[in-house]
Amino acid sequence: MTIAPLQALPLDQLRRRSSTKWRTYPEDVLPLFVAEMDFSLADAITARLREAVELGDTGYTPPDPGIRAAFVGYAQRRFGWTVQPDRVRSTCDVMMGVVEILRAVLAPGDRVVVAPPVYPPFYDCVEEAGGVVERVPLIDVDGSWRLDLDGIEEALAGGARAVLLCNPHNPTGTVHSKAVLARLAELAAAHGAVVVSDEIHAPLVQPGVAFTPFLTASPAATEVGYTVTSASKAYNLAGLKCAIMVTASEQTAAVVRSLPPEVEWRTGLFGALAAVAAWDPASDAWLDALLAALDENRRLLARLLAAHLPEADYRMPEAGYLAWVDLRELGWGDDPAGRILREARVALNRGPTFGAEGKGHVRFNLGCSPEVLTEAVHRIAALVGR
């Protein structure tokens, strides 16, 4: 059965939004940068939040707002992952969960492996936790991005204490294979290190691509792994502040239980209510329609670039709504997004903020209408007279 793609809201409505995507640049700029999407919320989320607003239900988040049961059901349904409810704890956002877990497992100055190019806050959050970033860049294997397991092994053998994994990977949209994740777990276990797996983009893995929750990759993964995730990216709830930390062994669960009570207390009530509605089966049809829209857009970008900017090197993401594009052949320097913003009035994410490997690259946000994406590429192509 073909699923009708979700339609984005029209630009005049989007410009009334008050979030970062719509309030950072003037109106003549098309914003395709920060990871917010241009669609309406899933109906079940709108209804739940509307009810809460009407009741003035804006107090503190209770000990269990239903997130655990909702996530357990969701993980089983969407990923075939059996999660124990008492191993799910909430916090206010994914990056805070990552920071607090790292802070609990690291001694000051311990090294943490990250795989650039990667979501820029990964660098800051390692530092915030008292760690030091050890960069082991992704490698290009036959046209696909992969973790450099030999490089990670060397880093762990040299004393790195943790790996901060992006699963699926932002900005390349890579979905790591089960075999790669199992080997990563084995390496971490052999060297007494932990793996913190940020799985915020997991609901956005395209049909036909096999996603492996890190904690299910192997018996070793259950021992060394911590997963941090949320409904915020796939369901566009980033401002509502709710994420979860999931563990699968007694030892890792004890670490999460030992975090200061404030870590859980900072969960936003609207975020929790919205997450419960997002993870309910009632929102599955919305997610499938979103995936259909993102699938169309990732293919549309390939066609647009081939037709108007053939110098661009783009590999379609296997997950998510972010597209990593290499513009080095255009000769626009290390930071092409600067020129594109100034002259084409399109805001993209700047490649070098993802690490040195991002020089000459940009990141597009595909969570928009096909018309906006088309207009953005036309504006950029006009800079080279096309």
Ligand SMILES: Cc1ncc(COP(=O)(O)O)c(C=O)c1O
């Ligand atoms: C990989 C990754 N992790 C975390 C986040 C941010 O999550 P949060 O706002 O819950 O910290 C993003 C946002 O785009 C992301 O791409």
